[in-house]
Amino acid sequence: MSSCALCELSSQDILWQDDFCRIVLLNDADYPAYCRVELLAHIKEMTDLPPAERSRTMKVVFAVEAAMRETIQPDKINLASLGNKTPHMHWHVIPRFEGDKHFPNSHWGEPTRDSEVPPLTKAVRDQLQRVVAERVECALEG
Amino acid sequence: MSSCALCELSSQDILWQDDFCRIVLLNDADYPAYCRVELLAHIKEMTDLPPAERSRTMKVVFAVEAAMRETIQPDKINLASLGNKTPHMHWHVIPRFEGDKHFPNSHWGEPTRDSEVPPLTKAVRDQLQRVVAERVECALEG
Numbered sequence: 087m088s089s090c091a092l093c094e095l096s097s098q099d100i101l102w103q104d105d106f107c108r109i110v111l112l113n114d115a116d117y118p119a120y121c122r123v124e125l126l127a128h129i130k131e132m133t134d135l136p137p138a139e140r141s142r143t144m145k146v147v148f149a150v151e152a153a154m155r156e157t158i159q160p161d162k163i164n165l166a167s168l169g170n171k172t173p174h175m176h177w178h179v180i181p182r183f184e185g186d187k188h189f190p191n192s193h194w195g196e197p198t199r200d201s202e203v204p205p206l207t208k209a210v211r212d213q214l215q216r217v218v219a220e221r222v223e224c225a226l227e228g
Numbered sequence: 229m230s231s232c233a234l235c236e237l238s239s240q241d242i243l244w245q246d247d248f249c250r251i252v253l254l255n256d257a258d259y260p261a262y263c264r265v266e267l268l269a270h271i272k273e274m275t276d277l278p279p280a281e282r283s284r285t286m287k288v289v290f291a292v293e294a295a296m297r298e299t300i301q302p303d304k305i306n307l308a309s310l311g312n313k314t315p316h317m318h319w320h321v322i323p324r325f326e327g328d329k330h331f332p333n334s335h336w337g338e339p340t341r342d343s344e345v346p347p348l349t350k351a352v353r354d355q356l357q358r359v360v361a362e363r364v365e366c367a368l369e370g
Contacts, residue, residue: 132307133297137290137367137370140286141286144282144286152275155275162310164311165274165310166307166309167306167307167308168306170324170331170332182312192310192336194333194336195336195337
């Protein structure tokens with residue numbers, strides 16, 4: 087698995103993790119609160135997981151969505167699992183704003199403007215991390 | 229809600245439906261087995277749904293994924309819920325092939341070639357519909 091970027095340890099801004107997955111803040115310049123939920127195991131497709139682990143994965147994804155909505159009030163949330171280049175299960179959780187670089191297109195699509203989304207302040211980044219942890223732990227207990 | 233394309237009744241190639249959602253074969257020329265799971269209710273975000281309905285939605289999405297893998301063996305499955313233009317909950321379930329128009333990019337991204345994916349024959353379309361129904365009904369009973 088040495089050729090898989092998500093199997094290799096790298097310096098990442100990890101908001102939360104357990105022995106199943108980690109939540110990474112990508113620090114994307116155009117999408118400052120863009121997070122990825124990455125499984126630790128090298129799993130290609132959601133249906134390669136047993137149903138209980140599919141459910142666990144999505145509870146974490148939806149907890150990140152909920153934390154973003156609480157913390158930065160995006161105009162829309164985009165969720166996606168593609169993995170064409172890196173077939174190691176990870177979910178993109180992308181807060182979208184009407185003034186972002188591609189809205190209303192996919193952020194993989196055509197840009198429509200220069201980004202008008204301000205960077206995350208340290209206070210908001212730390213608040214996001216705190217709320218993510220609260221929401222994930224609550225979801226996984228439920 | 230008359231301005232929402234997914235609230236309006238339209239002619240669609242529906243593979244399966246119940247009183248919660250429908251599974252639509254988009255008959256996309258470049259992605260012949262591309263399906264969408266559309267909720268009947270005008271719901272914007274997954275976290276606007278109660279947890280049991282989030283789970284129900286994802287069971288249907290994963291059942292479609294499983295049926296595609298069984299029927300046409302894609303090289304990768306792409307799953308996405310964006311809704312920037314149509315904020316009515318729907319999931320894209322996109323079977324990807326190494327010879328498709330955008331692989332390994334997002335199908336919202338840059339094309340890399342003319343599509344080499346053949347159209348669905350009627351027999352395969354009908355098989356997909358049959359397997360989708362079996363997989364969804366099994367998942368929802370579980």
